[in-house]
Amino acid sequence: MAICTRKGCQQEFDPADNAGDACTFHPGAPVFHEGLKSWACCQAVNKPVLDFDEFMKIPGCATGTHSTEAPAVPAPKPAPQADLKMTSSSPGGAETYSSRPTPAPATPTPRETAVPAPPAAAPKFVEEEDDPTAAVPEGTKCRHNGCKLVYASDELHRADGGAEAECTYHPKPPMFHEGSKVRGRSPRSRPSRRVASPEAVLTPPPPPRLIRRPKGYLCCKPRVLEFDEFLKIEGCKKGRHVFVPKAREGAGEEVFTQCRIDHYQTPSEVHASVFAKKANTETSTVQIEEDEVHIDLYLPDNKRFRKTLQLWGPVDVEASSFKFFGTKLELKLRKKDNRSWTLLEKTDKDLGNITYTFGVGGRTGTIGAKELVLDDVNKARE
Numbered sequence: 001m002a003i004c005t006r007k008g009c010q011q012e013f014d015p016a017d018n019a020g021d022a023c024t025f026h027p028g029a030p031v032f033h034e035g036l037k038s039w040a041c042c043q044a045v046n047k048p049v050l051d052f053d054e055f056m057k058i059p060g061c062a063t064g065t066h067s068t069e070a071p072a073v074p075a076p077k078p079a080p081q082a083d084l085k086m087t088s089s090s091p092g093g094a095e096t097y098s099s100r101p102t103p104a105p106a107t108p109t110p111r112e113t114a115v116p117a118p119p120a121a122a123p124k125f126v127e128e129e130d131d132p133t134a135a136v137p138e139g140t141k142c143r144h145n146g147c148k149l150v151y152a153s154d155e156l157h158r159a160d161g162g163a164e165a166e167c168t169y170h171p172k173p174p175m176f177h178e179g180s181k182v183r184g185r186s187p188r189s190r191p192s193r194r195v196a197s198p199e200a201v202l203t204p205p206p207p208p209r210l211i212r213r214p215k216g217y218l219c220c221k222p223r224v225l226e227f228d229e230f231l232k233i234e235g236c237k238k239g240r241h242v243f244v245p246k247a248r249e250g251a252g253e254e255v256f257t258q259c260r261i262d263h264y265q266t267p268s269e270v271h272a273s274v275f276a277k278k279a280n281t282e283t284s285t286v287q288i289e290e291d292e293v294h295i296d297l298y299l300p301d302n303k304r305f306r307k308t309l310q311l312w313g314p315v316d317v318e319a320s321s322f323k324f325f326g327t328k329l330e331l332k333l334r335k336k337d338n339r340s341w342t343l344l345e346k347t348d349k350d351l352g353n354i355t356y357t358f359g360v361g362g363r364t365g366t367i368g369a370k371e372l373v374l375d376d377v378n379k380a381r382e
Contacts, residue, residue, distance in 0.1 A: 003148075004066040008039070008058070010148055010231065013066040023067070024060035030227045032176055049326040051278065052174050071228050127171050132158060134244035143242045144169030145217065146235040151243050158241065167242075168235035172219035257303045263344045270315075270341060272331040276305055281324045286331075288320045293331065312341040 001012040006025035013022065028041025036048035042061035049055050128143060136158075140151045147169045149157065156162050214223035220236035263272040280298040287294040293309040311333070319334035335341075 002066070002068050004068070005070060005228075006064075006067055007071065007228070008060040009066065011066075015066075015068075018065050020065055021063040023064050025062055025064070026058075026060050027062045030055075037176075047325060051326055052176075054278075054326045125172060128242050128245040130158070130240055130242040131244045131246040136243040140243050142167060142169075143245065144171075144235075145174065146170040146233065147241065149241060151241075158243070165240065166238055167240055168238055170217040170219050170233075170235050171237050172217055174230075175216055175218050176213070254302050254304050257299065257305055259297070259305045261309075261344070265341055267338050267340075268335055270331075270333040270335065270344070272309075272333065272344060274305075274329040274331070275327065276329055277327045279324060279329060284324070284329075286322045286329065288315070288317055288322065288331075288333070290314050290317060290336075293333075295329070297329065309344065310346045312343055312346055313337065313339060 002015055004011050004013055004023055004025075006023055007030070008026040009023050011023075026039045026041050028039050031038050031040050031043070031048075033048075035050055037050070037052065037055035038046065038048035039058060039061070042058075045061065046058050049058070136151050136154075138151060142149045142151070144167055147167050149164065149167070151157055157164055159165060214225060215227065215230040216223040216233065217236070220233075222233050224230050224233065260275045261272060262275070263270060265271070274295060274297070276297045276299055278300050284297045285294070286296075291311050291314055293311065295305070295307050295309070297305040299305060314336040316334040316336050321332050323330045323332075
């Protein structure tokens with residue numbers, strides 16, 4: 001069996017059985033910027049995520065045959081030349097060049113020495129352990145970083161002495177130093193100051209270039225620049241596979257928490273966002289009814305958010321939908337009528353004489369509206 005080298009696939013395949021659409025992969029390069037991770041080929045479809053595990057789960061956007069060829073790596077761009085200037089020379093012929101002005105010697109000033117506070121102790125890292133009593137669905141991948149094994153049977157992957165029971169993995173999470181954009185010069189050098197003549201032609205500054213930072217794992221020393229090379233870093237520890245993690249000892253009881261809910265509307269739909277980060281998509285449930293939405297989200301650290309939204313107006317259940325993201329739950333509710341919702345949920349409070357209209361662009365607002373959209377009850381009051 002061979003391993004596919006396409007980005008986003010990394011699966012084993014039989015070269016004799018390699019159909020035209022057997023591989024689902026990403027043709028573009030990974031993009032890491034300010035903590036967000038995404039693929040350059042499908043940023044418009046798959047939104048950037050914060051967690052590396054969520055980034056690795058982004059489905060491929062192209063199909064084709066599996067390949068074992070090494071992906072092409074673009075050649076690094078040459079660094080720009082620094083503008084050197086002779087600053088001094090000696091009688092023996094030795095000359096000193098520098099790319100920055102000679103700084104004046106700093107005059108030390110007396111000041112009070114602050115006693116630094118002792119650093120806070122880092123939380124102890126605890127590895128996950130596999131629960132041998134839990135059933136594992138066929139096709140489940142090992143949860144360890146650096147292990148790509150797919151579960152087939154207990155005798156092969158979980159029993160002591162199994163042919164593939166030993167796991168080679170990285171016990172700690174990956175580390176990414178995000179790339180930084182600088183202008184077209186070396187970050188350690190500064191151009192010499194020159195007085196431009198009046199006849200000099202002003203030229204625009206060079207475009208910024210991206211400095212690539214090393215990638216690796218916190219548990220071992222190998223560091224690489226390319227993402228493809230990062231995926232090839234071999235595990236530094238051996239142990240058992242983890243398909244279903246065991247509940248940690250001393251874990252607290254389930255705690256109910258609150259999540260912020262924002263919404264906006266168009267003449268035909270209401271979009272609501274429940275800001276619940278890293279909700280478990282397998283155990284969490286969302287049930288949309290005509291007048292209610294039942295939300296039950298399981299969050300990290302034994303937290304749980306449960307709420308029933310009493311909707312302001314009726315919705316079309318078949319045309320409504322929801323979708324989980326890394327940081328929130330997105331609800332898309334299709335109205336059964338075109339009236340404006342004053343609030344997302346019904347209330348017994350007297351809101352007074354409040355009416356909302358839609359703006360020209362389709363969003364909520366009272367400025368720029370072409371007409372007031374009311375239901376039958378409000379039309380009879382006019």
